[in-house]
Amino acid sequence: MVVSVKLYKDQQYSALKKDCLQHHRLFEDPYFPATTESLFYSKSPPGPIEWRRPQELCESPRLFVNGISSHDLNQGQLGNCWFVAACSCLALRDGLWQKVIPDWKKQDWNPKKPNDYAGIFHFRFWRFAEWIDVVVDDRLPTMNKKLLYCHSSSKEEFWSALLEKAYAKLAGCYEALDGGNTGDAIVDFTGSVAETIDLHEVKNRKDSVQRQKLFEKLVKVHNRGGLISCSIHLKPGSSLDVSKLQGLKIDHSYSVTKVQKVQLGNTADKLPMIKLRNPWGKVEWLGPWSDNSKEWRKVSKKERKKIGTDIKNDGEFWMAFEDWYKYITNVIVCQMINTSFLSIRKTWDEVILRGTWSRHEDPLLNRAGGCTNYQHTFLQNPQYVFDVTKKEDEVLISLQQRDTRIHRKEGKGSNLTIGFSIFKVELNREYRLHSPHQKVSGSTYINTRSVSLRACLRKGRYVITPTTFEPYIEGDFLLRIYTDVASRCRELTLDKPQVTCWNIIIRYPRIVTQVQLHSATDLPKQNASGGADPYAVFKCEYHKISTAIFEDTLNPQFDTKAIFYRRNPKLPIIIQIWNSNKVCDTLIGEVTLEESQDNPSRQQILQLQTKDRQESEMPSYITITVTSSNNLAAF
Secondary structure, eight states, rough: OOOOOEEEGGOHHHHHHHHHHHTTOOOOTSSSSGGGGGTTTSSOOOOOOEOGGGGOOOSSSBBSSSOOOGGGGGGSSSSSHHHHHHHHHTOOHEEEEEHHHHHHHHHHOOOOOOOOGGGGGEEEETTTTTEEEEEEEEEEEETTEESSOOOOOOOTTTTTHHHHHHHHHHSSSSGSSSSSSHHHHHHHOOOOOOEEEEHHHHHHTTTTHHHHHHHHHHHHHHHHTTTEEEOOOOTTOOOOGGGGSOOOTOOOOOEEEEEEEOOOOOOSSSEEEEEOTTTTSOOOOTTTTSSOOOGGGOOOOHHHHOOOOSSSSSSSSEEEEEHHHHEEEEHEEEEEEOOOHHHHHHHHEEEEEEEEEEOOTTTOOOOOOTTTTOOGGGGGGGGGEEEEEEEEEEEEEEEEEEEEOOGGGGGGOOOOEEEEEEEEOOTTOOOOOOSOOOOEOOOOOOOSSSEEEEEEEEEEEEEEEEEESSOOOEEEEEEEEEEEEOOEEEEEEOOSSOOHHHHHHOOOEEEEEEEEEEEEOOOOSSSOOOOOOOEEEETTTEEEEOOOOTTTBBBOOOEEEEEEEEEESSSOOOEEEEOOOOOOEEEEEEEEEOSSSSSSEEEEEEEOOOOOTOOOOEEEEEEEEEEEEGGGGGG
């Protein structure tokens, strides 16, 4: 599949390199010059800084030395452990880092062709569903002839330092990378969906089953090419004794490099374990299963060699999963969502939508309504409808806002607090919501760049409402929806049916009618032993919709709504309950509802009874609400 790439600052790598080679000069980037402004926006240099090219730091510079690995990365004098941890995760997957560092063989120094080197590199980052190509020169900030920021364990290897420079350029300067979320960087590297797991909530349950499920999930994500990071963040009133962390650091990101069970001796016993790496390249876990601990005597030399247990202070270490679970509080799981229909693995249907929270004085045009705490404006937010067409489907939703780091110089670099709600709506909903509906799920509200949610939803139609926490806050967002079967997710833009020339012939809808079918009980059996396979049909004028089929039951819980924009109030609304079994496709029940002409907004509750089976009554309840089109806001 051809990937569309957008050029950052309209700088094309191949054209710039060609121009430099023709003029026999090394590239100097005018958009990210070797000046203090490219380093800081509020701080002062820690000392005399010199910008040097790699060939001024070593005799034989290379992009990679002996391939790429998580050991190539060491954090420098910048609080960007989150970024370095993400790079460590990226280095584990060839298919991923080769997208971030395109044409890496051609970009590398070639000792046989020194005249082909122009001091220019380019890297690619995924931003708002687009791959952005960022060009940089090879001048790197140094102090005392040593790299100031991210660097490799080998003095001749420069891929990590150059990648960091490209990321800093995208952020505005190096200081803008001070503090961040590992998941954001991983998403920028891969286009994956980041899910944050707060272990504070799981630990309160003290449930071994929950812990086992978490370990199995991490194994599954790791084995399928996903990337994982973790950290320790203390909440107010936490009982965790910091002095007993045994080498682990608070508010520090670690990359997860392995998740597996390790065989103990010659027995069948296997211990769940997890391998971490500190972006500092040093300072490791000192507890059980650390590099020199006696616990490793329980593991054979063959098994140790197989899983990799090098005893050296390189920042990488093993922990028993129980110990890891005891101390770690936050886990970021970034999964590569498979959307290829040629794959043998589970394939997701993907819908990507861009939207904007925009403020407007007119309530019908305002699209910045805030969260559900602000009920008078909440439904003014953007709304997106989607369908679950299976009996039940796992839905994955990701909401992302634009990165604000580039605005830190102006003091506007804080993320908005964002989240979303999911509502169950009528099966045939095509217009915006104007009244509260049943909320079935929703994300937390948090000031991170992205929030996500997994939810199992039953067949039906739903509306997602992405919002900022407070109303009248403007910003752009990216909404991604993943389902097993195509969801037809789309934005609801109209408030009511539009007036067209066709309305002259068939008349403009005058009445808005909402019908709700709750349940049906004591249906006629399919045979002597089994139940029925009922489903309901709603009919109104020229429109007809059907519910899901409830298999082998005499007591279906329909819990279904429909909304009709009616032109002729004299025509009835018909609700039928049918048996879907092909052998005995018998009409089980039917009801005809007429609107009340005296009071069109009156709610009517009627009992459904069979018309063709007088001997069998079905005490099922149907709620119908009728209102005029002038009161559309009630819906």
